[in-house]
Amino acid sequence: MDFVLGALNPIALKFGPFEIRWYGVIIACGVILAAALSVKEGQKRGLKDDYFYDFLLWALPFSLIGARLYYVIFEWPYYLANPSEIYRIWDGGIAIYGSLIAAVLVLLVYCRHQQISSWLFLDVIAPNVILAQGIGRWGNFMNQEAHGRATSLNFLQNLHLPHFIIDQMNINGIYYQPTFLYESVWDVLGFVILILLRRKNHLFKQGEVFFGYVIWYSFGRFFVEGMRTDSLMLGPLRVSQWLSLVLFIGSILWLLHRRYWQPYAPWYLDGQQSFAKQDQEK
Template structure:
């Protein structure tokens, strides 16, 4: 079998290289925006608020994702400052992007007098979709992979041939951790979309909190399989620590808010 990695460059516009990574991220963002706009209309929120959130949230989220990564790889970037802006060389962290986008959402809600919890409920499934699609950008770049494995193992997963070939990296087959995370989040998204509009199931904010339970669990286990993790200290992965913190915080918030009697149901206006 001839191993041939997919070209990460989709096409050229003059001297400008257009990477599949960017195209895939943009596609995920577009579908996510459409999904969020439809849900906003259903919930009685002007869809222009979603467009404004995307207009500011996406670029600021990308900056946040890059800053987060650079902070935990600071010695390298201090020695190579020119690499800081070269995100096409890899090195953005989802958690950093989520934190930055969350801040943008808080500011928008305060200025527009919108419910933060409702906006988070609207945005969460779209963010999840973006993560599902975005991992295929990592696939095209041959990044976010796991430890060495065997051809027999990959074939036992009944993966398409092009995925198996793309997982031959640096002279060895690798665990397709990008795929594990993408598929696990797809399952979570399907579940959330299937039940979020059922009456008296979710309190306002709990669609978002359900995402904040599901994704950290997935990320914790997938992160443990990856070979490119950021570390706080030897043996302690940043994303695993943050996943545990977010999971505990989400569960505590669900329990605390459920004990209060003034939290409206998510579908009270439908």
């Protein structure tokens, strides 16, 4: 058994031919933390713990499939010529937007089946998801991927970054923009803002915490994506920039529509009880 701990190496543990990579370890830590925080918040909003555990069991495999499909679709000419590589996710090629879209679709089906408010469920998990995304970007750091354009050592030093980050941004003798860090900081800041604001009484209707997450994340992702060099292109912009624009504008319009056309939508802090009450009234 070969231990590779304490070094900036993409491999965390190695058992003969089998490897456990830091990317997977970091992603798993983010998911576990997000699940634990969601369970804790769900208890306050009248949602059973099992709802989150059961949802996670369904969401994880479909999220992985969605992340891969998103990437394959926008690189279809290559995979059409090399179909045997479609399933080779260990060689790279997954997209967070594909994962999120798949998870939301699973959530809508799951909540309908369990007869719980999908808006409330989304509100509970949304801040924790963006926190997990912020943590997950450090997996990209370990892999020396999802970085920006080439830059200078002086530029990185002027950002007052720790030496281990600067050193890891040195790839084959060239320094690169740490876009993984920009997005990670943006995501964690979004998490803090969302959890602080959703405690305010009569501030968020159910569904609006989720829209806040989408607006915040898509706004930051648009600019960070523009700095990256490994993104999928679609015309003058990258695919994720186009999607960020659609989600940003769409979420604002949908939020305004619900606020002014559904004025009696329950407040977030009312929790699942308000959804059950509406069901009884029907």
